[in-house]
Amino acid sequence: MKKIIFTGYLFSTFMLNAASAVKLEGGFKVGPAIILITILVLFIAVGLMNRAKDTSDYYAAGRSISRVGSGMAIASNWMSAASFLGMAALMYGSGYHGLSYVVGWTGGYVLLLILMAGQIRKYGKYTAPDFIGDRYYSQGLRVATACVTILISLAYCVGQFGGIGLMFKWVMGLDFFWSTVIGSVVVLAYTMISGMLGVTKNMMIQYVIIIVSFLIPLFMLTFKFDYFWLLPQIGYGAAVTDIVNGIPAPAAADMINSLGHDFAILPSPEYAMPWDASTGQTFFQWMAIVFSLMLGTAGLPHVIQRFYIVPRARDARWSVVWGLFFISLLYWSSPIFSAFGKILSSNPEVGSLAPDAIVVYTAQLGNIHPLIVGLLAAGAVSAAFSTVAGLLVAGSSAFSHDLYFKVFRPDSTPKQQMMMARIATVLMAVIVTVMSMMELALIAQLVALAFSFAAVTIFPLFLLGIWWSGSNKKGAIAGLSTGILVTIVSMTYFIAGKSGVVLPAQEFMNYWLGPWYFAWIGAPLAIFMNIIVSLMTEETPYEIRKFLVEKVHT
Amino acid sequence: MEEQKDYRISFFKPTTEFSKINRNLVIVLILIWGISVFGFQILLRIMEKPTPEKTLVTFERVWENVKAGNASTEEKVEFADCVLSVLGKSTLAAKPDKKAALNNALSWVVYDLMANDSLRSNFIGEISSFEKRRSELSDLKDPEYVSAKAEIINKVAPILNLEDYSLKAKLIPLELRSAGMESFSQENKDKLHGIMSLYLTHNQSVLTDTVFLGFPFHYFYTAVFLLILFVVLCWIYSFMIDRVHTRMGNFDKPKVTN
Structure with a gap:
């Protein structure tokens, strides 16, 4: 790394205490506030311009979205505030172990594409519970998976409001209560008006904001650090090697961060070496997390639902290709913030960066202009909004379409269904807002379960439902029950561990059935049970087998 | 008459021409995917030495x-x-x-x-x-x-x-x-x-100590190359399936089933 002199000026926006982690300090900031308010108004305007006229618009955007548009929506829907603001923190804190999340969250899309995307679209339903209810000819399974969908959506949404609260507080100086209220009102306004149609159009815009706001500071940081800045995603490799070998003080004596510290770093091989013992993570955990996240990605209802919005199965397939490319743009870039954050915070007085918004801290420590950091905050809010909106539509669709229309009121008119979808959206938003305001740490931790939960419940049902006509209702019930049972066991041990209660074999269970990765055993078990019970019971009805062969696999 | 048709389908016993081709393609891609993701990490594990x-x-x-x-x-x-x-x-x-x-x-x-x-x-x-x-x-x-x-x-x-x-x-x-x-x-x-x-x-190990494009090789492989591979695998699948459909004369029309 060559020498470069920073025109260092102190930010007043760090709350720095020698004994604690670097955090953001709230306060009204004119430039970032204008950017943030502009994008909020834009989201509502786009919603108004794309009002849902019927249930097809509300649930599936009228099946009119292009491949690239749908790809952008897939990416934007996927990239939450947590992955935008905090994914770099995984690598910052646990080194190579953090990459298991990058690989898991992207590799799952390969499974999703080659095993499911086209077939799901060919099946032609609106929601994940809709597919399961029809494929397994069971109202009970429809209700159960609708409940799973709603639960996953709720848990996920609550996590997003943490990011919205943090950014609103930092940009506008608002407290968490008002941040949550404003965030809910805006996202609710455009989701309710426009349903999946406006949500998807907004997601495309949000993706552009997300990726532009994420990449600009990276180019600037890589340029300032004097690494190969034209392609930061490659250029930061030298930074990783520098961290491993250390940067001696003389070589960095003229380089200072926004707090006036130079960039020397002691040799830190633990940052990049695989499953380093000092991080407390193991080879097994790396593999189990990757496996579970991949299956979870392919089983998340709000992800699956995105394949219903394109006109044809072919578009569903290509939308995954585009979606994965767009997601990868961010995931290639995220470790860069982690590497620069590591170097910028190497001085003992800076201390560890708090994991909640490591991207913003790194940009600030690197002396990036406040307006660019404001744009970064806008990107974080966009990431949170796009995910919340997608989840609200998935959850409300499960309620109105799968529970109200398909189970309780099959004779309801499209107008009544639309009304119910909107009521469900409001209801979900209110529940999420209230849950967020309670700031229950446990809820945020339970979000971790969502991936494995989806991997052990929804994924096996889709996989076998599409690829094996022999999988029947009873097999599906057995598989789903197994998945739920494994989830309950893992959750019980996880909650007990967090609450200080010691259960039998606590340490063993917490290690082998961790909440992020219990699907490594849960998913194969659920699939196995589904197969065994299906083989022992009556065959799938003829009409369904015929539909599978003629419509889905031909 | 229609009841006489089998209408049973399984990934391992495809009954249509398209599903046979699709199955073969899926198996090849899954193998590449699995070996690239998990195989490399296992190799890393086998080769590593506490240093x-x-x-x-x-x-x-x-x-x-x-x-x-x-x-x-x-x-x-x-x-x-x-x-x-x-x-x-x-x-x-x-x-x-x-x-x-x-x-x-x-x-x-x-x-x-x-x-x-x-x-x-x-x-x-x-x-x-x-x-x-x-x-x-x-x-x-x-x-x-x-x-x-x-x-x-x-x-x-x-x-x-x-x-x-x-x-x-x-x-x-x-x-x-x-x-x-x-x-x-x-x-x-x-x-x-x-x-x-x-x-x-x-x-x-040699995989961690070799520098490639500035990165420790294993880091580059996992953080950069695997993501490129995933996008490429997805592209290959979509491209190949489109070709199969075209060859078979399948026209994938927009449809709504509810």
Whole structure:
């Protein structure tokens, strides 16, 4: 790394205490506030311009979205505030172990594409519970998976409001209560008006904001650090090697961060070496997390639902290709913030960066202009909004379409269904807002379960439902029950561990059935049970087998 | 008549031409995907060897003498340097018990290296007042704090053969503790070797030590290459399936089924 002199000026926006982690300090900031308010108004305007006229618009955007548009929506829907603001923190804190999340969250899309995307679209339903209810000819399974969908959506949404609260507080100086209220009102306004149609159009815009706001500071940081800045995603490799070998003080004596510290770093091989013992993570955990996240990605209802919005199965397939490319743009870039954050915070007085918004801290420590950091905050809010909106539509669709229309009121008119979808959206938003305001740490931790939960419940049902006509209702019930049972066991041990209660074999269970990765055993078990019970019971009805062969696999 | 048709489908026993081609393609792509993701990590695991940092080798050379109280001044300086190398690692921040043992080791050895009792006694007082100032600190640029810090660095860095601008020198005022400075507790002595081994041993192999495009190779493979591979696999699948459909004359029309 060559020498470069920073025109260092102190930010007043760090709350720095020698004994604690670097955090953001709230306060009204004119430039970032204008950017943030502009994008909020834009989201509502786009919603108004794309009002849902019927249930097809509300649930599936009228099946009119292009491949690239749908790809952008897939990416934007996927990239939450947590992955935008905090994914770099995984690598910052646990080194190579953090990459298991990058690989898991992207590799799952390969499974999703080659095993499911086209077939799901060919099946032609609106929601994940809709597919399961029809494929397994069971109202009970429809209700159960609708409940799973709603639960996953709720848990996920609550996590997003943490990011919205943090950014609103930092940009506008608002407290968490008002941040949550404003965030809910805006996202609710455009989701309710426009349903999946406006949500998807907004997601495309949000993706552009997300990726532009994420990449600009990276180019600037890589340029300032004097690494190969034209392609930061490659250029930061030298930074990783520098961290491993250390940067001696003389070589960095003229380089200072926004707090006036130079960039020397002691040799830190633990940052990049695989499953380093000092991080407390193991080879097994790396593999189990990757496996579970991949299956979870392919089983998340709000992800699956995105394949219903394109006109044809072919578009569903290509939308995954585009979606994965767009997601990868961010995931290639995220470790860069982690590497620069590591170097910028190497001085003992800076201390560890708090994991909640490591991207913003790194940009600030690197002396990036406040307006660019404001744009970064806008990107974080966009990431949170796009995910919340997608989840609200998935959850409300499960309620109105799968529970109200398909189970309780099959004779309801499209107008009544639309009304119910909107009521469900409001209801979900209110529940999420209230849950967020309670700031229950446990809820945020339970979000971790969502991936494995989806991997052990929804994924096996889709996989076998599409690829094996022999999988029947009873097999599906057995598989789903197994998945739920494994989830309950893992959750019980996880909650007990967090609450200080010691259960039998606590340490063993917490290690082998961790909440992020219990699907490594849960998913194969659920699939196995589904197969065994299906083989022992009556065959799938003829009409369904015929539909599978003629419509889905031909 | 229609009932006579089988209409059974399984991934492993495809009944249509399209599903046979699709199955074969899926198997090939899944194999590439699985071997690339999991196979490489297994290879990494097989090839890796616990490799100590140079600091650990030095530590192990001097540790027995330091523990027994027979260490020479040079050995004590080397010992302090090793402890500072671990105290500078940010992964340590989350482990206060381990940090406390290291703080004790560093404080004790620095105290021990002081020339005489009067210097030692003043030094404890100086560290104690610095700790108090630091706990009440609101601005890192506070001139009194900055000067107190510099004074400690100027006093200790020469003893430890450190340049005053080095990162290790900057760690000194922040890592010295007045409490327990006069003794290195048996409990912390028992812990120290384990802590040093934990933080200074890493899983390394030719895959981690080879530099590729500036990256350690395994890091590049996982953080950059795998993502490219995923996009390429998805592209190949979509492209191939489109070709199959075109060849078979399948026109994938928009449809709505509810």
